[in-house]
Amino acid sequence: MVINQNLGLGLLVLLLLSCNSHKAEYAHYHGGVAHAHEMSQDIKDYFGAYTLDSEAYGTKTTVTIKGNQRIMTTNSLPDHQTGEFPNQGNPNSISSQRKTYVFPLNPKYTGEAKWVREPGVALNGVKFEPGTAEVVVCDSGENYRVEALQDVIDLGLDFNHAHVQPTGAYHYHGSPTSLIENFDTGEDLVHIGFAHDGFPMYYSKSAKYRSSYRPISGTREGEDCSYENPMQRMDISVGGHHDGTFTSDFEYVEEYGDLDECNGMTIDGNYMYLVTKEFPYVSRCLMGEYEEMHRPQLGNTRMDDRARPSRRHTPSFADLLQEMDTNNDKKISKREAKGTLNDFFDRIDRNKDGFISEAEIKDASRRNRQDPPRRG
Numbered sequence: 001m002v003i004n005q006n007l008g009l010g011l012l013v014l015l016l017l018s019c020n021s022h023k024a025e026y027a028h029y030h031g032g033v034a035h036a037h038e039m040s041q042d043i044k045d046y047f048g049a050y051t052l053d054s055e056a057y058g059t060k061t062t063v064t065i066k067g068n069q070r071i072m073t074t075n076s077l078p079d080h081q082t083g084e085f086p087n088q089g090n091p092n093s094i095s096s097q098r099k100t101y102v103f104p105l106n107p108k109y110t111g112e113a114k115w116v117r118e119p120g121v122a123l124n125g126v127k128f129e130p131g132t133a134e135v136v137v138c139d140s141g142e143n144y145r146v147e148a149l150q151d152v153i154d155l156g157l158d159f160n161h162a163h164v165q166p167t168g169a170y171h172y173h174g175s176p177t178s179l180i181e182n183f184d185t186g187e188d189l190v191h192i193g194f195a196h197d198g199f200p201m202y203y204s205k206s207a208k209y210r211s212s213y214r215p216i217s218g219t220r221e222g223e224d225c226s227y228e229n230p231m232q233r234m235d236i237s238v239g240g241h242h243d244g245t246f247t248s249d250f251e252y253v254e255e256y257g258d259l260d261e262c263n264g265m266t267i268d269g270n271y272m273y274l275v276t277k278e279f280p281y282v283s284r285c286l287m288g289e290y291e292e293m294h295r296p297q298l299g300n301t302r303m304d305d306r307a308r309p310s311r312r313h314t315p316s317f318a319d320l321l322q323e324m325d326t327n328n329d330k331k332i333s334k335r336e337a338k339g340t341l342n343d344f345f346d347r348i349d350r351n352k353d354g355f356i357s358e359a360e361i362k363d364a365s366r367r368n369r370q371d372p373p374r375r376g
Contacts, residue, residue, distance in 0.1 A: 046123050046183075046191055047200075054079040058096065061125035070103040070194065074125025078170055080178035083158025085170075090156025091231060095168030099125065104289070107198030109271050113261045113285040119273070120195035120283075122172065122179055126162075128193065128201070128275075129171045130282035131247065134229070136236045138222035141335045143342040144238055144246040146227070148173035149281060152236065152245050153227055161281070174281040175203055189267075192275065197288030199264070201273045209265060210257030213250045213279045216242045220249075248343050250279050262287050317358040331355040 052061045059079040063072045076097035085093055101121050121127050134146035134153065146153055149161060156163045161174030172179075176192065180203050184190050188208060193201040222238040242249035252261050259265050263283040264273045273283045324336045333355055334345045341348070341356070348356050348364045 052079060052124055059124055061123075065105065068105045070105050070198070072099075072101040072103070072121065072125060072194075074099050074101070074121075076125045076127065076169055078126050078160075078162075078179070079124045080160070080182055082160060082162065082170065082178075083156075085156070085158075085164050087156045089154035090163040092164035092166050093168060094164050094170045097167070097169050099127075101196075103194045103196065104198035107271075108289045109199075109287055110289055111287060113287060114290060115285045116196065116290070118196070119262075119286060120193050120201050122176060122193040122201075123183060123191070124179060126176070126179070127169070127171045128173075128282045130173050130280060130284060132173070134227065135338075136222075136225050136227045136238060136246070138226075138238065139224035140222055142220075142222040142225070142238070143338065144220070144222070144225070144248060145343055147245060147247055147249075147279075150245040153234070172282070175275050175277060180205075195273050195283065195286055195288070197286045197290040199271050199273060199286075199288050201275060201283075203275045207277060209259055209274050209276070211259050211263060211276050211278050211280065212254065212257040212261070213252050214256055215244060215249055216251050218242070220246075244279060260287065261285060317361050320361065331357065 046063075049064050051063075052059060054077075057079050058077045059075070060077070061072065061074040061079075063070060065071075074097070076099050077094070082094065117131060118127055118129050130148070132146055132148050132155065134155065136144040136146060138144075146155075148155055148157060148163075157173060160172065160176045160178050162170055162172045162176065164170050179192055180190050183192055184205070188204055188206050189202045190205065191200055192203050195201055219241055220238045225236045225238045227234055227236050238246075244250070254261075259274055259276070262273065262285040263276060263280055264271060264287055266272075271287070275282050320332060320341070321330060324332050324338055324341070326336055332341070334342065334349075337345050337356065344364075345356065346352075348360050350360050350363060
């Protein structure tokens with residue numbers, strides 16, 4: 001499949017979709033020609049400028065091409081049915097946002113995996129955020145980052161593998177079922193979004209391309225472990241094999257599958273990211289040039305993302321000390337370490353003295369090891 005990055009004469013498509021015995025109206029603007037279609041989207045190329053409006057769902061997303069940039073302005077409302085929100089696992093209601101995303105029109109592949117919390121945005125303006133901020137904490141010192149797609153803790157995901165942040169932002173943690181149906185053109189690969197480095201995001205209906213992550217062998221450790229959020233507290237048993245409940249249950253093994261560390265590959269000469277049904281579901285890192293724009297919040301915020309910034313600089317050692325050094329000894333022990341730093345403590349602690357130093361943090365940054373899953 002050759003991706004046409006220079007859309008010629010555009011199309012204006014007015015389509016009616018049947019949904020729950022009523023029809024939703026969508027307008028897709030690609031120039032001055034209008035066509036009406038039922039139950040399908042004839043636009044097969046979203047690499048040019050377009051506007052997506054849905055009267056039924058309130059979606060308003062516009063993409064323009066200016067110079068070497070693809071600029072998306074959106075209210076981030078999905079153009080499809082969702083589950084009911086609030087629900088038992090997610091107390092938030094969907095509301096419109098005001099977002100502007102800028103993607104490189106000509107992405108540059110570096111081959112260096114760089115971890116990101118928000119890897120990209122769907123064609124309808126809804127963001128992808130595969131990870132969570134939910135953490136199981138053990139009195140014995142272990143912390144385990146909870147995956148969104150698991151059966152132990154109800155995070156209120158709907159049939160699109162999505163739920164809602166406290167800000168009202170609806171977002172996808174895995175394959176967006178209804179979005180895929182909306183943008184399906186009949187080919188195996190369905191174009192569903194753009195990563196922040198500019199490369200496109202696709203979904204393979206045949207699951208032809210396999211992830212290169214696998215569950216880690218052996219068993220987990222941890223005693224007296226619990227999970228809590230503003231609505232509940234529950235004891236969690238972390239013992240047993242690595243079953244995919246936690247991010248650290250997986251490791252990347254080069255060429256174990258078809259996809260690289262960031263769930264990407266080159267097809268017909270074009271690099272792209274694949275959203276898969278298996279871990280990591282959506283890329284947790286990017287392989288292209290990417291400008292981080294925001295500084296992270298360091299704490300273990302509960303109930304999913306709590307509106308953390310989506311593009312983040314690695315915090316300084318002083319920031320980490322301020323957040324985690326509870327005994328003020330200017331070092332970070334494994335018991336003090338939080339979140340991802342705890343997940344990868346042993347890998348960062350190169351001299352194995354039980355503490356993380358500033359030099360080890362800088363070394364870890366140079367090795368570009370911020371991506372959550374372990375590498376085999």
